[in-house]
Amino acid sequence: METTTFEDVVELNVGGKLMTTLLNTLRHEPDSMLAAMFSGRHVISKDKDGRYFIDCDGEVFTYIIDYLRFGKLPSQEKAIDVYDLAKYLQIMSLAEKLETYHSVKYRNQIAEPKTQFEDVVELNVDGKLMTTLLKTLRKEPDSMLAAMFSGRQVVSKDKDGRYFVDFDGEVFKFILDYLRFGRLPPQEMALDVFDLAKYLQIVSLAKKLEIFHSVKYRNQIAELRKRVENNGYQKVKEKTINEIKKSNVGPQENKVLNFFSSYGNSCCIPNKDRCKTPGDFTTSINIFIDIESTYLTEDMMALLVHELCKLGFAKYTVTREWNNRCKNCGSDKEFKQIILLTH
Template sequence: MASKMITLNVGGTIYTTSIETLTCYTDSMLGTMFKAQHEDSGTRLDQSNKDELGRFVIDRDGLMFRFVLNFLRESSLTLPEDFKELGLLRREAEFYQIKPLIKAVGKLVDEAVDMIEPLTHIGERIYTKMASKMITLNVGGTIYTTSIETLTCYPDSMLGTMFKAQHEDSGTRLEPSNKDEHGRFVIDLDGPMFRFVLNFLRESCLTPRASEPCLTLPEDFKELGLLRREAEFYQIKPLIKAVGKLVDEAVDMIEPLTHIGERIYTKMASKMITLNVGGTIYTTSIENLTHYHDSRLAKMFKDPSNTDAQGNFVIDRDGPTFRFVLNFLREPCLILPKDFKELDLLNQEAGFYGITLLMEKCQELIYQRSLLASTPLGVNFDSSSTVVLTSMQAANHPGSFTMAVENEFIKLDVGGSLYTTSRSTLTHYPKSMLGKMFSGRHSTACDERGRYIIDGDGPIFRYVLNFLRRSKLNLPEGFKEWDLLTMEADFYQIYELITAIALLREERKRCKIQETEFIELGFCSGEKCFYSGSAVTLKEIPALHEFTKRKTFIYSGYNTSFGKVLFESAGFDNDLMLIFQQIASVGFEMVNTNATRAWVFKRKL
């Protein structure tokens, strides 16, 4: 505790720690860097390395620094289960030159620890970079801090052109109107995706020009399509090429910078606005929000007066899903992560905002999904259709929306997660705990920031709040926290939600059974073997299919699609391992076996 405390701004993410922690490994870059803070050293960091609030700036990945800092605190590496970003953590460990951390990560990725670049060499590059002017960006509502050197790493890119103008006398100089109220430069693009763009630029600055910079993404990264679009917009040719390799396609012709530049600077001139969507903050242009003039969203911003205490325009809808709505408005194509689980919710939100083209695209994807699942369209699609109809009816009665806009907005702190919603939403079910709490008949305490504190599960409250907003339960595919959600619904005494959870859970169980295929294979009496399952699946297992064709066999209760095949067992043992391999290759896994040498396999459809 006696150690001097220090606040860091790592790529826009704020941390507070001690000098003792940062200098734990004296031969690391951080050890060298902050030892200089209280010693008379030629490498002393001057005030230019601080932001406007006096925090020391490090131009690296902010989210990943959490694990670096925890390692420095404990001298042991603790990561979440199923951690997906070992590659990026390794790169950060190498940048900070923390040898024990490099070794610990190396063990996890099961590879030899590479030769660490000498600290004197990388140190020169780091301190050269430290001398570069730092700048804070607001990318679609997400905050980043980086250097001018990083942003202008590729001078012919959009970012290179844009920020070169910051310290040169150029006709394309960015005006102060491109800044938000805190002086941060605004870029009206996807905020979370910019993290990977910025990390690529940082690596490029530290990579010799003769080498290709490293694109490091999480394992099982789901948004290559969106990253590709962002790289094309920023006109970073090496990044376009790197992403192109991953998606196994030829690099498309890049639109000339002069052309896309006109669009960028025209867009920059548009009035920017900050939104508070259910507690999630976004920054975009009025031009984007009013792109579809007849949508309800466009009508909201004809008179954007419904603001919170910070001046953000409030929309009482699902915050995380609005990211995909906003990206669609920025560029009229729908790009979603692989295995996107919330199509029904996105369809509902598109219906609320009255964006007809987005609704059509969502419904097309929902229909395609139902065909791939080989099951009838279920409750979610029918309910989504109802919601779309309801939203279109509401669009014809704008007065109903005006009443909602004029309603009092309330900020909640639920177990540390922040939400913004309306009093009418919270009192939608008057007999519930929330209905009674916010009815106005009882005094309810809030903290010094005006937030009402509820000691419940923060992330799960998102689904509770969405149910209150539309009286419809929509959960991601593969949702696993049924018991917790039921417990929270019981805590809030929303009995309609408890009923909805039970019904949807039962519906999902029925669908899950329909979406699973079983086959059985084994020996039976009288020197016979059997296969029980789909005739179509049998053809997917060539060794088994060929074996049954060339031996005497009998159909037992078999039709054109499903049944049981009996055949002679002579020679079957010789082909058994090959048959097992082919069964596994088409997605089956063994779920049961017994002493009579029979095996049951299943796969998801």
């Protein structure tokens, strides 16, 4: 079988456009047609000047070469042309990246088999059966729900022919109520509905729910977490939970957590003989923090009390700061305190 031997630098004529590249670049995607063409196993036509001829659009091919050289992706307006050539040349990593572009995604959706919907649509939402109007599902035109029922996509059906939607049915009914009547969910459902509205890209509902206390509070907690995550918070949390567990205190007992720095005279380490325990609690747990690496900020304490409640250590909390005088040397010791109330 006749083979071709290539130089390391290859001169090309691509649809009349002249270019030069490395042989390694053309072979960069080993499973592609381009790599096969320049593997040496095939004879490639040349133009009159001895350049290897590739019969495709030279302007589009420059984007293929840019991707193989640098991983560079084309602009949105060039995406479809480059996608088609990448598919033809079997450069699948580039084709997969371009499938996320809006123009390619939309063109592919249009090309898919269409679904014809009745005006009244029967749904199976994770086992919960419901019926609504097609125009209700399409009410927010830029939402994922409108796209699902646009007719451009195939929607799965259950054994009884109802369209199957894989969301929590109890939450989805509030999405439908909003699309039908503009009705907002009760406070206790706001977080779940907010998350589903965000996922379905029902932006107007998500914005309305952002003012609900539970959503706002959850967002504030997320902001707190961002602010303290690099300041030793996780170690403080783990140490606090370990000290509570080591104390063998019953889950229904109120308790007070005293946070001390480990800095200072050894005689200032608080215990029942040397330091007065503030508060009227028989269960007091001392937690020592190395202030050279961790400083207990207000943000850190706020997040800690939230997470202790969430983990079931308390229903309510009180946070305080104290000055405690050591009975041995008379020096003052500052510390922070969290009171865990279980009922």
